[in-house]
Amino acid sequence: QLQLQESGPGLVKPSETLSLTCTVPGASISSPSYYWGWIRQPPGKGLEYIGSIYYSGITYYNPSLKSRVTISVDTSKNRFSLKLSSVSAADTAFYYCARLIWREAFDLWGQGTLVTVSS
Amino acid sequence: QSALIQPASVSGSPGQSITISCTGTNSDVGVYNYVSWYQQHPGEAPKLMIYDVSNRPSGVSIRFSGSKSGDTASLTISGLQAEDEADYYCNSYRSGNTYVFGTGTKVTVL
Numbered sequence: 001q002l003q004l005q006e007s008g009p010g011l012v013k014p015s016e017t018l019s020l021t022c023t024v025p026g027a028s029i030s031s032p033s034y035y036w037g038w039i040r041q042p043p044g045k046g047l048e049y050i051g052s053i054y055y056s057g058i059t060y061y062n063p064s065l066k067s068r069v070t071i072s073v074d075t076s077k078n079r080f081s082l083k084l085s086s087v088s089a090a091d092t093a094f095y096y097c098a099r100l101i102w103r104e105a106f107d108l109w110g111q112g113t114l115v116t117v118s119s
Numbered sequence: 120q121s122a123l124i125q126p127a128s129v130s131g132s133p134g135q136s137i138t139i140s141c142t143g144t145n146s147d148v149g150v151y152n153y154v155s156w157y158q159q160h161p162g163e164a165p166k167l168m169i170y171d172v173s174n175r176p177s178g179v180s181i182r183f184s185g186s187k188s189g190d191t192a193s194l195t196i197s198g199l200q201a202e203d204e205a206d207y208y209c210n211s212y213r214s215g216n217t218y219v220f221g222t223g224t225k226v227t228v229l
Contacts (some may be wrong), residue, residue, distance in 0.1 A: 023165050047157075049218040060217060062218075096164055101170070104170050105170035108167075
């Protein structure tokens with residue numbers, strides 16, 4: 001069964017860069033049918049779209065986060081990554097990676113990983 | 120970017136039907152038929168329930184249905200069951216190659 005799996009540090013210091021990776025065992029990230037995205041959810045709050053990437057490297061970002069976000073893809077390792085710079089406590093959240101059918105829906109999600117921003 | 124607007128909570132008794140609204144703008148819900156709905160139980164990842172306004176993925180109960188009128192999309196749960204108690208989020212594609220989620224609705228089964 002296809003699963004997405006997030007990994008990365010659970011604790012990041014203020015002003016530093018948050019880095020997460022999503023691996024996709026059981027499927028090819030180079031499939032032309034899908035984009036791959038990141039969504040976050042502060043504890044007890046709602047979902048927020050961060051951005052998405054195509055296997056060719058085309059990226060789209062939430063305008064409100066665009067200045068701090070970089071999403072990249074490594075097709076040789078079948079994974080994609082998120083970097084969020086200059087983090088603050090407001091960036092503390094569960095971070096999910098997901099498969100995106102362009103424009104239509106996020107049809108498969110990872111289990112999520114909690115990243116806490118604290119000194 | 121501003122979120123789509125959903126009621127904070129909706130409740131119903133087992134067997135009843137409930138409807139959750141999702142109000143957007145003429146940059147998202149009002150102009151695109153790319154509205155999706157997600158169910159999230161506590162401690163779990165969201166699960167896709169409806170896509171393209173009214174389509175159900177394989178495996179999702181027919182008790183879940185979606186519709187849209189103007190700037191407002193709706194999710195209806197028929198024959199409410201205890202297992203339907205969860206948070207529900209709408210999402211829409213928005214002009215400029217971005218996406219926006221709704222504020223979320225907590226569904227309580229009385």
